[in-house]
Amino acid sequence: MRSYTLIAPAKINLYLEIIGDRPDGYHELAMILQSIALADQIDLEANGIELIRLRCDNKQVPVDKSNLAYRAADLMVSEFPDSFATYGGVDITLHKRIPVAAGLAGGSTDAAAVLVGMDLLWKLGLTKLELEELAAKIGSDVPFCIGGGTAIATRRGEVLSSLSDLGDIYIVLAKYRSLEVSTAWAYNTYRSLYGDRYIKDTESLAERASAVNSGEIVQAIIRQNVKEIADKMRNDLEKVVLPEYPQVLQLKESLAKYDILGTMMSGSGPSVFALCESKEKAEQVKLSLRNEIPDTDLELFVTRLITHGIQVAS
Numbered sequence: 001m002r003s004y005t006l007i008a009p010a011k012i013n014l015y016l017e018i019i020g021d022r023p024d025g026y027h028e029l030a031m032i033l034q035s036i037a038l039a040d041q042i043d044l045e046a047n048g049i050e051l052i053r054l055r056c057d058n059k060q061v062p063v064d065k066s067n068l069a070y071r072a073a074d075l076m077v078s079e080f081p082d083s084f085a086t087y088g089g090v091d092i093t094l095h096k097r098i099p100v101a102a103g104l105a106g107g108s109t110d111a112a113a114v115l116v117g118m119d120l121l122w123k124l125g126l127t128k129l130e131l132e133e134l135a136a137k138i139g140s141d142v143p144f145c146i147g148g149g150t151a152i153a154t155r156r157g158e159v160l161s162s163l164s165d166l167g168d169i170y171i172v173l174a175k176y177r178s179l180e181v182s183t184a185w186a187y188n189t190y191r192s193l194y195g196d197r198y199i200k201d202t203e204s205l206a207e208r209a210s211a212v213n214s215g216e217i218v219q220a221i222i223r224q225n226v227k228e229i230a231d232k233m234r235n236d237l238e239k240v241v242l243p244e245y246p247q248v249l250q251l252k253e254s255l256a257k258y259d260i261l262g263t264m265m266s267g268s269g270p271s272v273f274a275l276c277e278s279k280e281k282a283e284q285v286k287l288s289l290r291n292e293i294p295d296t297d298l299e300l301f302v303t304r305l306i307t308h309g310i311q312v313a314s
Contacts, residue, residue: 003045004117005313008109009035009148009306010098011141012171012266012273015217016235018190019208020198026140026156027187028205030212032221033141033157034166035148038173038303040110041095041313042069044117048088052077058096068111069094071138076118079134083122090118099299101180103267104173105141109310112145116310132160148309150221154209161213163221165307166229170282172260173301174251174289175271181241181248186268189240230262230275241269248272254292258285279304 015032022028047053052073054063061067065074069092077084092114098106115134119126126134128147135142140157150163191198199205212218217232242249248265251272255263261275276282282302290300 002121003043004120006042006044006113006117007039007311007313008042008098008113008145009037009039009309010104010106010109011035011144011148012104012173012271013235013264014229014233015212016237016267017212018187018194018198018236020200020205021191021195022156024156027191028199028209029154029157030209031153031157032150032163032212032217033144033153034150035145035306035309036104036171036173036303037306038098038104038301040098040106040113042110042113042117043091043093043095044114044121045091046087046089046121047091050084051089052092053089054092054094056094056096058094058100060100061094061096068107068138068142069114072111072114072135072142073118075134075137076115076122080122080124083124087122090114090121099175099177099271102175102271103181103183103265103269104271105145105267108139108141109145111135111138111142113310115142116146116312120312132158144309146309149307150305152212152218154212163218164224166221166224166305167307169226169305170276170279171303171305172255172274172276172282172285172289173271173303174255174273175299176247176295177297177299179245179247179270179297181245181269183268186237186241189244190237193240194236226275226277227261230260233262233264235264235266237268238265241265245270250293251289254289255285258288260285
C-alpha cells in the first residue's frame with residue numbers, strides 16, 4: 001500500500017487583535033501567525049478498505065470523529081467520492097510532539113497534514129489554494145498550517161496574506177501539561193467583558209482588519225527587526241486568560257525576568273513563549289525557568305521560527 005510521512009509544524013501568534021463580531025458568530029480578527037520547528041509526525045497509509053482508522057501515541061488525544069485529523073480525512077472522502085471508491089480509506093498515525101490544547105494549532109496542523117497526504121495518496125494534484133479552501137471547512141487555523149511561514153490572517157483567521165519569512169529566531173516555549181484553556185471560553189469571556197467596544201458596521205470591520213497590513217509590527221517584520229517585533233507583539237486574549245489562570249501569568253512574568261526580547265501567550269493559551277536573541281540565550285532561559293519552577297508538569301521547549309508549513313518527509 002502507498003504511504004507518506006508528513007511533518008506538521010506548530011504555530012504561535014505574534015499578534016492577535018479582536019476587532020468585532022461576525023454574522024456567523026465568530027469574531028473578526030487580525031492576526032500574525034508564525035510557524036515553529038516544534039512539529040508532529042503524521043503517517044498516512046492507504047488501507048484499501050472503506051474505513052478511516054486513526055491512532056495516536058498520546059492518550060490525551062481522541063481518536064474518534066472529534067479529532068480534526070479524522071475530520072480532514074472524512075472531508076476528503078465526501079469531497080472526492082470517486083477517489084475514495086478507487087483507492088479506499090486511510091490509516092492515520094499521529095506521533096504527537098506538540099503539546100495538546102496549548103494554543104499552538106496542534107490539532108489544526110495534523111488536519112492540514114492529512115489533507116496534504118491524502119492529496120498525494122489519491123493523486124489529486126490539488127493546488128495550495130485548493131487545499132486551503134478545503135482546510136477552511138475544518139477550522140480557522142488549518143488553512144495557515146498548509147503553507148505556514150509568516151502570514152497575516154484576517155476574518156476568522158482563514159484569509160491569509162504572506163509576509164517576509166522570519167527564520168532562525170529562537171524561542172522558549174512553556175506549557176503546563178495538565179492545564180487547558182477552552183478557546184470558546186476565552187473568546188466568549190472577552191466578548192462579555194469588552195463587546196461594547198467592538199466595531200459594529202461591516203465596512204469599519206474590513207477597514208480595521210486591513211489596517212494591520214500597514215501596522216508597526218508588519219513593518220518590523222519586513223525590516224527583520226526582531227527587537228521591534230517583540231515590542232509590538234499583542235494578544236487581546238491575555239486580558240481574560242491571565243487573570244483567570246495564575247500559572248500562565250506566572251510563566252509570562254518569570255520569562256520576562258531573563259533579559260529576553262519579549263514574551264507573550266500564544267492564541268488562547270495556555271502556552272507562553274519568549275523571543276530570544278540566540279539559541280544559546282534560549283537554552284539559558286529554559287534552564288533558568290526550570291530551576292525556578294521545577295514542577296514536572298511544566299513542559300519546556302527550545303525551538304525556532306521556520307519558513308514553511310506541512311512538509312513531506314517520505
